[in-house]
Every structure is written in C-alpha cells, then in structure tokens.
Amino acid sequence: MLTTTLEGNPEHLVEIDDIYFHYNHSTHNLYEGLSMAIPRGKITAVMGPSGIGKTTLLRLIGGQLRPQQGQIRFAGQNIPSLKRSELYQLRKRMSMLFQSGALFSDMTVYDNIAFPLREHSRLSEELIETIVLLKLEAVGLRGARHLMPAELSGGMSRRAALARSIALDPELIMYDEPFAGQDPISMGVIIKLIKELNESLGLTSIIVTHDVEEVLTIADYVYIIADKQVVGHGTPEQLLNSDNALVHQFLHGEADGPVPFHYRAPTLADELLGAGDAK
C-alpha cells in the first residue's frame, strides 16, 4: 500500500487516495484502501491479474463510477464530489482509449476524429480538416480517413481511436488494454505511438494492461494491483528486482504462487473418493 502523502503534490496529475469501491449489484469490495499517484508527463502502467478491476480504476478516474469512500483527484479536483456539469468540463482535459476502440460505427474514420472537435469547438470545417489530417498523420492513417470502422483491422481501429483521443490535446490519456489481441507489428506500432505521443505532446499516460514485457519497455513507473490494494510500485527495474512473491509471480508469468493455479476446491483425492463436495 502506498504510504506517502499524496495531497497537493503538483508533480502528480492524478491522485487516488484510500478508495473503497464495490459495484452496486455486489457487496464484494474491488478495492479496499487503494492509493496511488500518477506523475505528470510520465507513462504509468497499472498491472495486475485478470478480474482485479484495472478497467474499473480508469472508469473511476474518468468519473464514470464513484467510489464508496476515498478521494480521486485530477489536477487537485476531487472527481467524485464534482457536479455533473463540472465533471463534463473536466473530461475535456482527459481522454480514454477503450479496449474495443469504441469508434462510432455509423461514421467514417475522418468523422470519428472530427467528432470531439465539432462538439467542443466552433472551428471552421477547413481548420477541423487540417487538425484531423494532422492527427491521422501522427497515427499513420491519413490514407484511411474515408473508411468506415467496420473496414479497419483491430490494430487500425485502435490507432484511429488513438487519433480521436488526442483530437482535443488532452492532459491525460488512459489506455485500457491497448495491446490486447494485437499482432506483433500492430503491437510495435502502438507501443511506438504511445511513447512518441507522450513525449511530443507532453501528455500524462496511464496504461492498464497485463502485457508485462511490452509495457515495461515504455513505462516510467509501474503499479501492481492485487488483493484489492497496490502490492508493489516503482520503476520497471525496481519491480523486476522486487522480492515480493506476488510481484515476482506476476512479472515472470509463473503459473503457481500466491495466485494459485487451481481454483478453490477440495483435494482431488477427496473428490474422487467421494469425500469432497462434487459441486
């Protein structure tokens, strides 16, 4: 668990402070006293086993979900306490790359990227066209602007969505599993884009993933979540040398360890001999 004082540190763009969260339909807490700080201008990776609530964390930062307890501050503003209109204003300063890309299926790639500009600015169509083409050039899809999302490959969809997410020049980009289901070439392209965009645009990036190898090459700082809390954090080098058994198991992809290979069950001998609960 993070123990340093977070509040008011200008080096942190996002501060998550002792949050407790469970979904309304469940009484099972996803987080219990989770804290972390996202440094400005850096790439921060959040990793952990599947089902631990990594995507939920991004939704909490984006204000789509509210924790039952604790604070989530973006540039000093406590997101859960904001009014609806204030939250929408704040969201103009952040964006999120969804796992599916989430491009609007009834619009071309061009219109998808022009969408946030048309919604939030009164720029002329000529200027919007210039901005869209520049964003598409940055992700290498200027030639694909007339295509519909259904005509794009998985990697191209993700790149088009990335172009859309930088359309308004946000301060923070949250990447939800950006490498999932990508071929090696597409993965390499996305890694390169995340790194380059972060440096050239001065962004702060949060990458939620469990692709250890890929993310450790670009992350400046890494958090590992398990058991409803942060179990390890530090630079990639610090974590690779960590003696925490869970961190070690996760980063080295070991099948058995603190996260057991077998789902909870009676012993095989008991089960086969009829002593255990067969169900």
Place this chain on the structure above:
Amino acid sequence: MLNKVAALGQATLNSIAGAGAALIMLTRALVGKPQLRKSWPLLMQQMYSVGVMSLIIIVVSGLFIGMVLGLQGYTILVDFGAEQSLGPMVALSLLRELGPVVTALLFAGRAGSALTAEIGLMKATEQLSSLEMMAVDPLRRVIAPRFWAGLYSMPILAAVFSAVGIYGGYLVGVRWLGVDDGAFWSVMQANVEWGHDIMNGIIKSVVFAFVVTWIALHKGFNCTPTSVGISKATTSTVVTASLAVLGLDFVLTALMFG
C-alpha cells in the same frame, strides 16, 4: 412461504427502482438548454430512421386492416339494410382505436426493437462510454433525438394508417361490394367529429408514442451489454410496450368515450 413474500417484495422494489431509473434517464435527456444547431440534424436523421423507415409496414398494414373492416362491416350491416353506415363504421374504428393502437404495436415491433438493439449495441461496444469520456452526454446526444423522433413520428404514422385504412375500406365497400359512393363519404362526414373522434385519436397516439419510445430507449440504455442482454432487452421492449399500449388504451378509451 416467507421466501416467496421476500421474492415478491424484491421484485416490487426492482420494478419501482427500474421505473425511477427510466424517469431519471428521460428527465436528464430532455431537461437542459436546447442546442438547435446540433440537435436539429440528429432529429432529422432519427425521424428518417424511426419514422420514414416505418412507413411501408404502416401503409401495408393500414390498407389490409381497412379492407378487412370494410368486408366484415359490410357483411354485418347488409343484414340490417344499414350498409350505408359502412363509412362511419370504418372511419370511427380506425380513428378512435385501430389507428393509434395498431400503429403503436407495429411501431414497438419495428422501430422500438431497433432503438433498443441499437443503443444496447452502442453500450456493448463502449460507444456510450466513449461519448461520456469525450465530455458528450450520451443522454442528450443519443437518447434525446431518438425520443423526440419517436414522439413526433408515431402520431403522423397513426394518421397515415387511418387514412390508408379508410381508403382500404372504401375500395372494398364501394368499389367491390357496391355501397353507394356518396353515402359512404357523406355519412362518414356527418358522423365523425373533429374534437370527439379525431382529437382523441391523436391524443391516444401521442400517449402511446411517449410510452413506447420511452420503454424502448430505457431498455436499450439499461441493458446488460452482452449479446444475451441485448436480445432480452429487445424482446422485453416489444412485450412491455405492447402490453402498456393495450392497457393504456383501455384506460384512455374509458376516460374519453366511457
């Protein structure tokens, strides 16, 4: 026994919570500063999608229902020598009941199910979430134009249904079975009142439009974002909206004509 009572109580609470969520959704979608520059093109697009695209099923159904009314009405009325009353019988049946009710049922099946499936799929593919994260309210952007389009389209569709149905009754009664042309129209004109018959029919279709569109949008917006969830929500839209229309029709008829 106690479990059954608890389950009934839980189901009641869930229903109330669902109705509350639907009301909050609609209020948030509709209350706020109007933005004509952005909402007008979206409204036109949705009017085409839910209104114009429903025209074929409405026209064909209206024609056949009018023709059946003409045929059935004639066979009954001719026994009493009252076949000249065929015009008002067809017109009043359509304007007061069949026009608004059948249009609402067809609208629930054709446009309501499409609205639920479309919004459910937008939710499943994270398009609604991405709107939120782009600081665009999905309720104002996605729900509001579809709601207004449904509310405006259905009364127009009901009027088209009734007009085509009356023409269908005319074709069968006058052209095929030989009812006097002048009597068909003049007796109809004498017996159909603007306020009592036509206006009440319009009020019914507006109420049905509100309810059917609201149910369709709520089911889509609150569905479980999986293929099974969307399928269930779509079925639920058609069933719930149809039952609501039929139940409300009785209440409205009792208030208007009882």
